[in-house]
Amino acid sequence: MTEAAGLGAAAALCALVYGLVLVERPVSPLRTAIKTAATALLAILAYRAGGPAPLIAALALCALGDAFLAGDPKRWLPFGLGAFLVGHLVYVWLFASLAGPLQPVFWIVAPPVVIGAAAMLVWLRPSLGALRPAVMAYVAAIVAMVCASLLPPWPRFWPVAVGALAFMASDALLAADLFKTVKLAGSPRLTAWAVWFLYFGGQALICWGFVGDRWMGTGTHP
Numbered sequence: 016m017t018e019a020a021g022l023g024a025a026a027a028l029c030a031l032v033y034g035l036v037l038v039e040r041p042v043s044p045l046r047t048a049i050k051t052a053a054t055a056l057l058a059i060l061a062y063r064a065g066g067p068a069p070l071i072a073a074l075a076l077c078a079l080g081d082a083f084l085a086g087d088p089k090r091w092l093p094f095g096l097g098a099f100l101v102g103h104l105v106y107v108w109l110f111a112s113l114a115g116p117l118q119p120v121f122w123i124v125a126p127p128v129v130i131g132a133a134a135m136l137v138w139l140r141p142s143l144g145a146l147r148p149a150v151m152a153y154v155a156a157i158v159a160m161v162c163a164s165l166l167p168p169w170p171r172f173w174p175v176a177v178g179a180l181a182f183m184a185s186d187a188l189l190a191a192d193l194f195k196t197v198k199l200a201g202s203p204r205l206t207a208w209a210v211w212f213l214y215f216g217g218q219a220l221i222c223w224g225f226v227g228d229r230w231m232g233t234g235t236h237p
Contacts, residue, residue, distance in 0.1 A: 019064045019230045023219075026056035030215040038207045047085040053215055054078040057222045064226035069109035076102035077218060092193075093146070096153050103156040106221070107163045110175065114166035121165040124176070128183070132158045135187060142194040150190070157183050164221075174227070178220030185213035 016024070030053040037046045058074035060066075076098050083095035132154050143150050164172075164179035189210045191197040199206040223230060 017229075017231070019060050019226065022056050022060035022063065023230055026053050026060065026219070029053035029056065030212070030219075034208060034211045034215070038211055039204060042086055047082055050085045051078050051082040054081050054218055057218055060230065061222055061226055064229040066222070066226045067109060069105050069112075070222065070225050073102045073105040073109065074218065074222065076105065093149060096146075096149050100149075100153050100156050103153075103160045106160045106179070107156070110160070110163035110166055110179075113168070113172070114163075115168045117166070118169045120169050120176070121162075124165055124180075125162045128161050128180075129158055131187075132183075135190070139190060139194050150194075153186075157186055172224050174220040175224035178217040178222075178224065181213045181217030181220065183217075185210050185217065188213070 029049050033049045033053060037049055040046055054074055055078040058071050058078055061071045061074055080095045080098035080102065083091040083098060136151060136154055161179045161183050164176040167175060188199060188206060192206055199209050
């Protein structure tokens with residue numbers, strides 16, 4: 016097993032432990048550490064596999080956001096949103112730096128993403144209170160990230176686009192839960208699982224899109 020593969024396995028193990036065992040348990044140092052480690056290990060993997068610096072920075076910022084959100088949401092939510100907001104902007108920079116000519120997939124995916132996000136904001140707006148400006152900025156950033164993920168050459172970077180969409184779906188479910196107390200199929204457990212595994216799976220796919228060959232020890236990406 017390569018070093019990168021070992022780091023990927025460790026990240027997946029942390030994600031499984033958090034998602035299946037700790038996600039619904041009370042806040043604790045162990046819970047915070049395991050949640051943070053899952054994404055932090057992806058950042059280390061990207062670094063050790065020679066991934067681009069913005070990828071490493073974005074993953075590290077998201078791991079910081081995980082650490083904040085593993086605590087009391089009422090206390091740490093603004094800090095978590097801030098870390099993820101900057102992480103999204105770094106992702107936008109990274110994806111846009113690889114942009115080629117716009118391809119059909121952009122026009123198929125981007126408009127529904129923008130419309131869906133706008134509709135979500137209209138629905139959430141009455142419940143946002145003082146967090147309204149921060150949430151609006153966050154939604155704009157993640158929409159920009161998803162749209163930017165469609166800019167690199169297709170289908171070479173398809174995992175990046177799928178990962179960004181999964182990330183956005185996770186955030187939509189989390190926002191519905193936090194601000195509207197709406198659960199997926201009415202189940203808190205199913206909601207918690209979907210939010211976490213869509214999020215971690217999205218991050219892993221984005222990482223895979225850039226360092227997948229080195230992750231498996233089969234070559235190098237351009």
